[in-house]
Amino acid sequence: MSTRLIPALIASTAALALAVVLFVPYVARQYRRRGTLGVGNVVLAFAGLLYALGLVAYVLLPMPEVTPDFCATSAASAPQLVPFRFLDDMAREQVGSGLVATLRNPALTQVLLNVALFVPLGMFVRYMFRRGVAATALIGLGVSLAIECTQLTGDWFLYPCAYRLFDVDDLIANGLGGLLGALAAPVLRMVPGQKLPSLDPGQARPVTVPRRLLAAVCDLVLFFLLSSLLGAAYQALLLLVHNGLAADAPPLQSLPGHGLLPLFTDWLPWLLLAVVVPLTGTGASAGQRIVQLTAVAPDGRRPEPVRRLGRSLVGTGGYLLLTLLPFLGLLAAILAVVSLVAFWRTSGHRGLSYAATGLDLVDARGPVPAAHEPVA
Structure with a gap:
C-alpha cells in the first residue's frame, strides 16, 4: 500500500471509531440546542472530524524507525x-x-x-x-x-x-x-x-419514524460502548492481578475470574440499559430520553413499574436479551423486523413495545408527569 494512502486509511478508521464514541453526546447536544437533529449538521460534523484527524495523520505519519544512524541519514x-x-x-x-x-x-x-x-x-x-x-x-x-x-x-x-x-x-x-x-x-x-x-x-414536536429509529440506534450504540468500557476495565483489573502474582502464575485466561468476563461485557450493560434505566424513569429507554421522548399511561399518569419493565423487554431490551442468549439470534432478528414495521404501522408511531404494553410515547418537552400524577 502506498505510504500516501496509509495516513488516509488510519484517519478514516479513527474518524469512524471516534464518531461512534461521540455519537450519543452529539445527538443529545443537538436535541437540546436545536430541538432536533439535522442531517446536514451531522454530515458537516463528521466531515470536520475526518478532516482534523486527516490533518494530524498526514503531519505525523508515517513515523520512521529510529536507528543508530537515524540523525545521520534522516535528519x-x-x-x-x-x-x-x-x-x-x-x-x-x-x-x-x-x-x-x-x-x-x-x-x-x-x-x-x-x-x-x-x-x-x-x-x-x-x-x-x-x-x-x-x-x-x-x-x-x-x-x-x-x-x-x-x-x-x-x-x-x-x-x-x-x-x-x-x-x-x-x-x-x-x-x-x-x-x-x-x-x-x-x-x-x-x-x-x-x-x-x-x-x-424547548417546544414539543411530533413523534416521527426517523426520531424513533434514531432513539433505537442510540440504545444500541450505548450498549456497545458500555460493553466495551466495562469489558476493558475488567480485563485491565485481571491483568493487574495477574502481574501481581508470582512469575510462574498461570496464563491470564486460566485465572478463575476470567470466566466472568461475559458478565461485564454482556449482562451488566444489559441490566443497566434494559432494567435500571426504564425502572428509574418513565419507562422510556436511554435512547428515547436522548431524543426527548418519554412514556405515559393512557390516563396521563406515569406508568407502573411492571409496565415500564414490560415495555423494555418487548423493545430494545428484549432484542438485546435474545442476542445474548444462545440459539435465539433468529428470534432477535424477527423481533427487530416486527419492531421496525411497527414504527410505521402503530398510531403515533408508538412502536411494538408501547402498543403491547398499552403506553403512549410523547415528546418529553411537554408537561412531564410525576409519579402517579396526571399530566397538567
Missing part, C-alpha cells in the same frame, strides 16, 4: 526561514514557458497544495464555530505554526532530531489557505438538511 535540513524562498525554487525548477509549464512547476505545486490543505480548516472554523474572518485566519496560522514546530522538534522531541523541514513558506501558504477558507465558509450553507427549525428548541 532534515536547517529550518528555512526566508519568506518566499519558493520563488527562487520555482525559477530553478521551471521547465519550459507558458501557463501550463508554470502550473506544472513542482515548487508551485507544493505551495498550492499547502494553501489547499488549510482551506477546509478555515471553512469549518468560521462556519461551525462562528468565528470572524480575522480570528479564523489567526487560528489557521496558529495550527500551521504548531505543525511546523512539531516538525522542527522531531515530533516534540519524540525523535532525537528533526526529520522534516520547518519552512516559513509553508507557514505563509497555510495561513493564506485558512484565510481563503474563512472567506469561502458561506458555501457550507448550501449543504442541505441544516435549516434551523421554526420551533423553539
Whole structure:
C-alpha cells in the first residue's frame, strides 16, 4: 500500500471509531440546542472530524524507525526561514514557458497544495464555530505554526532530531489557505438538511419514524460502548492481578475470574440499559430520553413499574436479551423486523413495545408527569 494512502486509511478508521464514541453526546447536544437533529449538521460534523484527524495523520505519519544512524541519514535540513524562498525554487525548477509549464512547476505545486490543505480548516472554523474572518485566519496560522514546530522538534522531541523541514513558506501558504477558507465558509450553507427549525428548541414536536429509529440506534450504540468500557476495565483489573502474582502464575485466561468476563461485557450493560434505566424513569429507554421522548399511561399518569419493565423487554431490551442468549439470534432478528414495521404501522408511531404494553410515547418537552400524577 502506498505510504500516501496509509495516513488516509488510519484517519478514516479513527474518524469512524471516534464518531461512534461521540455519537450519543452529539445527538443529545443537538436535541437540546436545536430541538432536533439535522442531517446536514451531522454530515458537516463528521466531515470536520475526518478532516482534523486527516490533518494530524498526514503531519505525523508515517513515523520512521529510529536507528543508530537515524540523525545521520534522516535528519532534515536547517529550518528555512526566508519568506518566499519558493520563488527562487520555482525559477530553478521551471521547465519550459507558458501557463501550463508554470502550473506544472513542482515548487508551485507544493505551495498550492499547502494553501489547499488549510482551506477546509478555515471553512469549518468560521462556519461551525462562528468565528470572524480575522480570528479564523489567526487560528489557521496558529495550527500551521504548531505543525511546523512539531516538525522542527522531531515530533516534540519524540525523535532525537528533526526529520522534516520547518519552512516559513509553508507557514505563509497555510495561513493564506485558512484565510481563503474563512472567506469561502458561506458555501457550507448550501449543504442541505441544516435549516434551523421554526420551533423553539424547548417546544414539543411530533413523534416521527426517523426520531424513533434514531432513539433505537442510540440504545444500541450505548450498549456497545458500555460493553466495551466495562469489558476493558475488567480485563485491565485481571491483568493487574495477574502481574501481581508470582512469575510462574498461570496464563491470564486460566485465572478463575476470567470466566466472568461475559458478565461485564454482556449482562451488566444489559441490566443497566434494559432494567435500571426504564425502572428509574418513565419507562422510556436511554435512547428515547436522548431524543426527548418519554412514556405515559393512557390516563396521563406515569406508568407502573411492571409496565415500564414490560415495555423494555418487548423493545430494545428484549432484542438485546435474545442476542445474548444462545440459539435465539433468529428470534432477535424477527423481533427487530416486527419492531421496525411497527414504527410505521402503530398510531403515533408508538412502536411494538408501547402498543403491547398499552403506553403512549410523547415528546418529553411537554408537561412531564410525576409519579402517579396526571399530566397538567
